[in-house]
Amino acid sequence: xxxxxxxxxxxxPQAPLAVLSKVELRVxxxxxxxxxxxxxxxxxxxxxxxxxxxxxxxxxxxxIKSNLNPVFAKIFTVDYYFEEVQxxxxxxxxxxxxxxxxxHDDDFLGGMECTVGQVSSCPLTPGSPAGTxxxxxxxxxxxxxxxxxxxxxxxxxxxxxxxxxITVISEEISGNNGYVELAFRAKKLDDKDLFSKSDPFLEIxxxxxxxxxxxxxxxxxxxxxxxxxxxxFKVSLNSLCSCxxxxxxxxxxxxxxxxxxHDFIGEFFTTFEEMQKAMGxxxxxxxxxxxxxxxKKRNYKNSGVVVLLDLxxxxxxxFLDYIMGGCQxxxxxxxxxxxxxxxxxxxxxxxxINPYQPNEYLKALVAxxxxxxxxxxxxxxxxxxxxxxxxxxxxxxxDFAINFNPDNDECEGIQGVVESYQSCLPKxxxxxxxxxxxxISKVARVAADEERTKEASQYFILLILTDGVVTDMADxxxxxxxxxxxxxxxxxVGVGNADFTDMQILDxxxxxxxxxxxxxxxxxxxxxxxxxxxxxxxxxxLAKCVLAEVPKQVVEYYSYKAFPPxxxxxxxxxxxxxxxxx
Numbered sequence: 153x154x155x156x157x158x159x160x161x162x163x164x165p166q167a168p169l170a171v172l173s174k175v176e177l178r179v180x181x182x183x184x185x186x187x188x189x190x191x192x193x194x195x196x197x198x199x200x201x202x203x204x205x206x207x208x209x210x211x212x213x214x215x216i217k218s219n220l221n222p223v224f225a226k227i228f229t230v231d232y233y234f235e236e237v238q239x240x241x242x243x244x245x246x247x248x249x250x251x252x253x254x255x256h257d258d259d260f261l262g263g264m265e266c267t268v269g270q271v272s273s274c275p276l277t278p279g280s281p282a283g284t285x286x287x288x289x290x291x292x293x294x295x296x297x298x299x300x301x302x303x304x305x306x307x308x309x310x311x312x313x314x315x316x317x318i319t320v321i322s323e324e325i326s327g328n329n330g331y332v333e334l335a336f337r338a339k340k341l342d343d344k345d346l347f348s349k350s351d352p353f354l355e356i357x358x359x360x361x362x363x364x365x366x367x368x369x370x371x372x373x374x375x376x377x378x379x380x381x382x383x384x385f386k387v388s389l390n391s392l393c394s395c396x397x398x399x400x401x402x403x404x405x406x407x408x409x410x411x412x413x414h415d416f417i418g419e420f421f422t423t424f425e426e427m428q429k430a431m432g433x434x435x436x437x438x439x440x441x442x443x444x445x446x447x448k449k450r451n452y453k454n455s456g457v458v459v460l461l462d463l464x465x466x467x468x469x470x471f472l473d474y475i476m477g478g479c480q481x482x483x484x485x486x487x488x489x490x491x492x493x494x495x496x497x498x499x500x501x502x503x504x505i506n507p508y509q510p511n512e513y514l515k516a517l518v519a520x521x522x523x524x525x526x527x528x529x530x531x532x533x534x535x536x537x538x539x540x541x542x543x544x545x546x547x548x549x550x551d552f553a554i555n556f557n558p559d560n561d562e563c564e565g566i567q568g569v570v571e572s573y574q575s576c577l578p579k580x581x582x583x584x585x586x587x588x589x590x591x592i593s594k595v596a597r598v599a600a601d602e603e604r605t606k607e608a609s610q611y612f613i614l615l616i617l618t619d620g621v622v623t624d625m626a627d628x629x630x631x632x633x634x635x636x637x638x639x640x641x642x643x644x645v646g647v648g649n650a651d652f653t654d655m656q657i658l659d660x661x662x663x664x665x666x667x668x669x670x671x672x673x674x675x676x677x678x679x680x681x682x683x684x685x686x687x688x689x690x691x692x693x694l695a696k697c698v699l700a701e702v703p704k705q706v707v708e709y710y711s712y713k714a715f716p717p718x719x720x721x722x723x724x725x726x727x728x729x730x731x732x733x734x
Contacts, residue, residue, distance in 0.1 A: 175232045175323065176322065183314060196214070196216075211228055218410065238267060240265065264318050323394075332427075332465050334385060336354055351376060352405055355405075368391050437460070439457060474707070480527065486591045488616075490585065492586075512648065517573075520698055532568075533563050535572055586620050596634060614641070621651075625654070633665070642677055643681075644658065
């Protein structure tokens with residue numbers, strides 16, 4: 153369940169790196185090699201990222217037909233970690249159909265390697281499909297730092313790909329919190345074709361402060377139609393206008409040509425502020441103008457009209473938006489009191505209370521609980537136990553309150569949980585088996601009641617501390633699948649030196665967790681960590697690791713339910729600053 157939050161190296165207690173921000177990368181090329189006999193090359197760019205010494209394809213651009221100077225509409229998005237050198241590789245291929253991209257050396261038009269953020273002088277890594285090439289120099293491309301990087305493309309064996317160059321433009325989108333959905337059509341466009349009607353497509357460019365233009369979106373081509381209706385599309389507010397409503401946008405309509413020589417039909421200028429007039433039942437339209445015709449033709453009116461049929465703004469909320477809106481994090485701890493822990497009176501027991509040194513249960517409880525209590529206004533934690541015989545009848549229970557108050561299992565803060573834990577040990581008999589499904593289901597029932605409020609008011613975190621593999625694995629998987637539809641996350645910390653291999657199945661990293669009947673989880677809500685990996689680390693390292701995914705899980709749940717923050721700091725329409733609330 154580490155997702156994109158980074159991985160913990162084997163044998164290291166380091167917590168996953170937090171994503172500093174996301175970075176959008178725009179790619180263009182010039183003077184590409186011409187691999188085709190009759191037409192020009194049909195280029196496509198592959199983005200690869202290095203992970204544990206291996207190059208993995210992250211994404212690929214669209215194919216641009218018959219063009220040696222392509223500007224790709226595809227925007228690559230990568231997570232940016234300030235603390236980490238992240239190596240990227242861009243490879244350009246002449247495509248003969250999407251499935252065949254990157255399969256033949258003959259189609260390789262060149263590659264370039266760089267880092268996302270920091271200057272790197274790391275040794276070259278062989279193993280490219282096109283061979284070892286000297287793409288990375290001691291002055292490696294600092295994409296984030298330089299904003300714009302232009303480098304030559306290399307073929308295999310260090311050979312220059314003629315005069316070919318690749319340009320990568322980066323933009324941080326850490327402040328972006330939404331996207332917009334646009335639906336355009338045009339009417340009565342000029343006919344540029346001799347024997348048929350024009351094949352129009354629309355391009356939108358953002359004009360930056362330095363007057364350069366960045367391609368935001370390119371629509372599909374509508375064949376043989378002077379009044380095309382283009383498919384609706386979504387772009388981030390950051391891409392469209394840098395989250396500034398008054399930033400100028402240039403929109404261009406072209407007549408598509410299969411040889412890459414598209415005919416200019418017309419253009420118009422607008423802003424996101426003006427576009428917003430198309431919200432609701434309203435529509436906005438612009439004259440599509442050809443400046444040359446305007447100068448030459450006395451009665452020239454336009455080369456057609458472009459209409460914005462609809463505009464929808466979609467706000468993307470962050471974890472902080474929900475917390476600042478009043479969402480409380482309710483923390484429940486469940487402690488394993490099975491006999492395999494050893495007699496608490498024996499110093500070898502995992503439950504032994506040493507007056508000078510807290511045991512592993514207490515260390516894990518305090519490390520995680522101290523973070524969670526800052527997000528819970530009443531600072532009251534539910535504390536449960538499982539796998540013990542409890543008074544008065546000394547029957548086995550798998551979901552008892554460790555304060556022995558069945559009507560109120562909450563303790564006052566972390567210290568209250570610690571005191572209840574220590575006072576309950578002499579009163580119970582450690583037994584078994586290790587069944588955790590009852591406690592997951594118990595918390596899920598409370599979360600289900602909360603869900604019915606249809607508000608982002610409470611999210612539940614269940615911390616399970618156990619010394620062994622769960623006995624009721626089938627029931628646990630079923631309970632987790634049910635819980636994935638509710639406002640809750642589950643953190644399991646393995647205490648002691650047992651073999652926890654079978655517990656990894658509950659953590660969705662290696663695949664999707666499924667119920668015994670085959671139903672997949674809606675969300676990955678389980679994080680499993682063996683405490684021994686953090687035995688010699690600071691308490692904060694464990695807390696960072698197990699809680700790293702909680703913000704993402706909170707946002708995923710409320711996004712799935714379409715629940716906004718209870719007190720979102722938004723207006724009916726975004727103002728000139730479309731960033732997150734402070």
